[in-house]
Amino acid sequence: MTTTSSPARAEAPPPHLDKREVALKLLKWVLFEVLFAILPLFFAWASAALKHKDTGWGQTLGRGELLLVAVAIIAVALGDLASHGLNDRLRAWKLGLFGIGILLVCVASWLYSQVATLPGEVSDVDIEAVVVISFIVAPTAMFLSLVCAVVAEVK
Incomplete structure (x- = not known):
């Protein structure tokens, strides 16, 4: 009587994260994606300050500019995440981050469209609400972008 044995399955190695590569990636992220x-x-x-105008955050961000920055930051992170592929152990994480990122891009873009299409001067806009929403959306986008950058580097 012969028994057939199934071929041994090779276990996938645990996720690996090269600390030096991640540190370089985070430096590039801070410099090129966030600071720029x-x-x-x-x-x-600075221009408003040099002209002795009201230089509060409301005057600088009152038309939703920070929302556009948030869209740009998360879009770059999503592109980076997608370029590293979705067919590995962290597929569920990557798909989840990708879905959250797309949702955040849509929300920030819609919010910006609501502010940008209002007629008239900034006085027609509730500047405080725009600034508060911007200060919620932008850090969320930056955090999500950071997580995407790190997850993309896991091998």
Whole structure:
């Protein structure tokens, strides 16, 4: 009597994260995705300050500019995540992050469209609400972008 044995399944190695690669990735993330993205907002604030105008956050961010920055930051992260593929152990994580990112892009884009299409000057807009919403959406986008950057590097 012969017995057939099934071929031994090779276990997939545990997820690996090279600390040096991640540190370099995070440095690039901070420099190119975050700092360069918010640089125009800093220049707008500095320009208003040099002209002795009201330089509060409301005047700088009252038309939803930070929402656009959030969309740009998360879009780059989603592109990076997608370019690393979805067919590995962290597929569920990547798909979840991708779905949350798409939702965040849609929400921020819709919110911006609501502010940008209002007629008239900034006085027609509830500046405080725009700034508060922007300060919720932008850090959320930055955090999600950071998580995407790290997850994309897991091998």
